[in-house]
Amino acid sequence: MLDNQVKEQLRNYLAKLVNPIEIVASINDTEKSREMTALLRDIAELSSKITIIERAGEDKRSPSFSVNRPEGNVHIRFAGLPMGHEFTSLVLALLQTGGYPPKVEPDVIEQIKHLTGNYEFETYISLSCQNCPEVVQALNLMAVVNPGISHVMIDGAIFQDEVNERHIMAVPTIYLNGKEFGQGRMSLKEILAKLDTGSAKREAEKISAKAPFDVLVIGGGSAAATSAIYAARKGIRTGLITENFGGQILNTTDIENIIAIRKIEGTHLAAVYEDNVRNHDIDVMMPHRATGLIPGELIEVPLENGASVKSKTVILATGASWRKMEVPGEEKYIGRGIAFCPHCDGPLYKNRKIAVVGGGNSAVEAAIDLAGIAEHVTVLVRGTKLTADTVLQEKLFSLKNVTLITQAQTVEVTGDGQKVNGLVYKDLATATNRTLPVAGIFVQIGQVPTTDWLKGTPVKLNEKNEIEVDVYNKTSVPGVFAAGDVTSSPYKQIVIAMGDGAKASLSAFDYLIRH
Structure with missing residues (x-):
């Protein structure tokens, strides 16, 4: 699973472990589960302080695995395969669970320790999201420091049923004790400020x-x-x-x-x-x-x-910051179908119809990326042609599941109250309004x-x-x-x-x- 260079780097990191670690894998008969098992076995080979236990369907989410100490006072779980941007989150979870001190101010550690009650966090992520690891790493750290805190990272691309059931259209999305806690990039201090209300004063x-x-x-x-x-x-x-x-x-x-x-x-x-x-x-x-x-x-x-x-x-x-369309419905559905980062939120729209609004380089690059994920991508540009670089336009026009609509001015975002279901645009050539059914709208207008x-x-x-x-x-x-x-x-x-x-x-x- 891991190449030799990565293994050697990881071996050097794991040499810093102070205490033993127990990883319990909940496996099933899927390719992702086999990949996860291969990853964990590679890791276990690199340190005598790591023990792997494999159990069929132990957790409600499979494939997944917990990172814990033998005494069982750390509650961290990865539901999915933490590669890509999340591989660092896994390495840090191993190090911190194994007793390696985190690079956090002592007063922040004390603040985490003094939180009382039970906090069950769930974070929905995509492996291509650059903002997700900060949230995952912050919550994992909190789970290491305070036994009353648990955290599970959930790869939305693998657990699509949960994503659909909870109407998750943007990552990271954080749940606390079953209720939505936050969305988007959040630092450790921001999370603590929401939990410890007296800290702001x-x-x-x-x-x-x-x-x-x-x-x-x-x-x-x-x-x-x-x-x-x-x-x-x-x-x-x-x-x-x-x-x-x-x-x-x-x-x-x-x-x-x-x-x-x-x-x-x-x-x-x-x-x-x-x-x-x-x-x-x-x-x-x-x-x-x-x-x-x-x-x-x-x-x-x-x-x-x-x-x-x-x-x-x-x-x-x-x-x-991102420029918004400033049309009815946009503000209501930000994070519920209105998105600005194709790399972060794109995987949540697998096999769905989506739209990209804009005609410059960022819009065309987004459409090209999303075409590999979505069922169909419609690009809407207000002018008579795209303004992106020629090489990008050539790549875009070579894709079979992309449609370009010119002279299209978005005038409204529509939804069912929970998520986006389409947009209304004005055809500037005929001065008539048209409706485009889509599950997501990526805004790329500067x-x-x-x-x-x-x-x-x-x-x-x-x-x-x-x-x-x-x-x-x-x-x-x-x-x-x-x-x-x-x-x-x-x-x-x-x-x-x-x-x-x-x-x-x-x-x-x-x-x-x-x-």
């Missing part, structure tokens, strides 16, 4: 008590990480507020246009950002969201949790700058709601700078965002010297 008080910063960076993507590191390397007091690290690249598979790196996955690059930031003297406040900006001798930034942070200078690097929280502040925005900056990345407010995709800077690219982040940080440092 304590965190807000802790943040508000911080001394003013020299530079405060808002954001967690390419521009923000670069800004914060450049500031910290100047030896000045640096803070960073973000909801997560990575921003838009978390939904990007392979990145091949960073000159120093041949190819890297978006989630891997985000992890590199976080590791690099945390290895500098930077006060990271995460996951938190800024809600405003108040100019002054000390610039004040209020947060969503009620806290307030002050700084001599501020760098705005909040990036951009992005919008994340500046809603700045409306009503003195920070000047242009007609696209981007932050206006000059060549030094200065905004209209003294001491406030901006960088990356959130700004009026042309060409939204990772390498440009990095350069912007460096410029903004150097400009902030120059401002501090002169003032």
